[in-house]
Amino acid sequence: MTVKDITIIGGGPAGLYAAFYAGMRDLTVRLIDTQKSLGGKVHFYPEKLIWDVGALPAVTGAKLIDQMVEQGLTFDPEVVLNTKITTFEKTEDHLFETVSDSGDTFLSKQIIVATGGGLFNPKRLPLQYASHFEEANLHHNVYRLNHFKDKKVVIVGGGNSAVDWANDLLEVAGEVHLIHRSETFKAHEFNTRKLWNSDAIIHTHTLVKELIPDSSGQYIQSIRVRNNQADHDELIELDELIVNIGFDNELNFHHNPALKFNLKDDYYIEGSSRAETAVEGVYAIGDILDFEGKVRLIAGAYNDAANAVNQIKLALDPTAEEKAPVSSHNDKFNDKNQEKKERYYL
Incomplete structure (x- = not known):
């Protein structure tokens, strides 16, 4: 050697x-x-x-x-x-x-x-789901904004990265949803305020409960979420899902x-x-x-x-x-x- x-x-x-x-x-x-x-x-x-x-x-x-x-x-x-x-x-x-x-x-x-x-490995949703979704339309980071052009994008998270990507994607995506388990975001105040004043659809007190595949089973077609404050479920259809809920060191x-x-x-x-x-x-x-x-x-x-x-x-x-x-x-x-x-x- x-x-x-x-x-x-x-x-x-x-x-x-x-x-x-x-x-x-x-x-x-x-x-x-x-x-x-x-x-x-x-x-x-x-x-x-x-x-x-x-x-x-x-x-x-x-x-x-x-x-x-x-x-x-x-x-x-x-x-x-x-x-x-x-x-x-x-x-x-x-x-x-x-x-x-x-x-x-x-x-x-x-x-x-x-x-x-x-x-740092990205934290994953505490759900059972097919690992190949992460090779399809489930992302833990945004590498190219243009990949999301004109698409319906759902982002899960409430930290700086999730809020930043939501603000950035609003300029290229067709529709942006942000799902957060709380109503308090752990992100910079300026960016959080910008998000609240934007066209993003923000779901607070909300958790993802299920990933629903399309007929081929290869892609996520929609997600079922639970609003804990209102105690009801909702289905959100999507093209791309971004999960940014932290990293494990x-x-x-x-x-x-x-x-x-x-x-x-x-x-x-x-x-x-x-x-x-x-x-x-x-x-x-x-x-x-x-x-x-x-x-x-x-x-x-x-x-x-x-x-x-x-x-x-x-x-x-x-x-x-x-x-x-x-x-x-x-x-x-x-x-x-x-x-x-x-x-x-x-």
């Missing part, structure tokens, strides 16, 4: 930038992610505009993912997808052996934990007592501004890391990543420079600069 300088656990903004910066420092990288594609939680909002990434005007989540991945793979890190890490430990050779839930093992000299908010390897992390709120890894943790040789970056003065923005994740990689470089080579030369004066980019010039200017 190939021993890498760094194993990065998590392929979101922090992990991708760490992979890029490690390449600038001539470090070999293995990047592991639980999902089938890189990009992290930005996949949850592919069509939303992101305004707060330095030097980038408003960019959609999908475009940001494309750009992050392109940059993150600049120096050809090994990428391992669909792999959930359950633990890691030091070997007798003073290497880290990282273990997946399927029993695969990976060896590296140092570890970077870049798991963000962790692995499955990240748990850092709760392993053998790793001896210091945790805040039983989740975040407490560390230093240089991304160090209580476990020697293990660094944390991005949202999973907590320290005084922490900035929970993508820009802050990039800073964490550079700090972690610089610490690792010095740990592996005490004679190295403290930081990588900036790209405008870094010989590693000479050939790449020439390629870009030929592509864009010639």
Whole structure:
């Protein structure tokens, strides 16, 4: 098995930038992610505009993912997808052996934990229904607004995501219903007020009781809902059903007592501004890391990543420079600069 300088656990903004910066420092990288594609939680909002990434005007989540991945793979890190890490430990050779839930093992000299908010799986309706509905017209996220153009859409949920999607879909869908178990929404006040003043049909104190398929059994044709306040049932026909009632966090390897992390709120890894943790040789970056003065923005994740990689470089080579030369004066980019010039200017 190939021993890498760094194993990065998590392929979101922090992990991708760490992979890029490690390449600038001539470090070999293995990047592991639980999902089938890189990009992290930005996949949850592919069509939303992101305004707060330095030097980038408003960019959609999908475009940001494309750009992050392109940059993150600049120096050809090994990428391992669909792999959930359950633990890691030091070997007798003073290497880290990282273990997946399927029993695969990976060896590296140092570890970077870049798991963000962790692995989040969407909560499903507490009903019995055919799993293939989730491949048809039952969704837990909105990836392309145009998919819902002129359709009758029912959204279940009362948080920020559900309210945001309801407001956005009103601009393209033919009809939008929002079903919420309460009359109090856990969403930003401005967006909630906008929804109440819109043409959306809002069902409060209402729960979904049954998904009713069409004659083929492949699609959901309607749902039966119960209004608990009025104590009556209603059938709502639909074209598309979106369920956004929260996520379950499955990240748990850092709760392993053998790793001896210091945790805040039983989740975040407490560390230093240089991304160090209580476990020697293990660094944390991005949202999973907590320290005084922490900035929970993508820009802050990039800073964490550079700090972690610089610490690792010095740990592996005490004679190295403290930081990588900036790209405008870094010989590693000479050939790449020439390629870009030929592509864009010639």
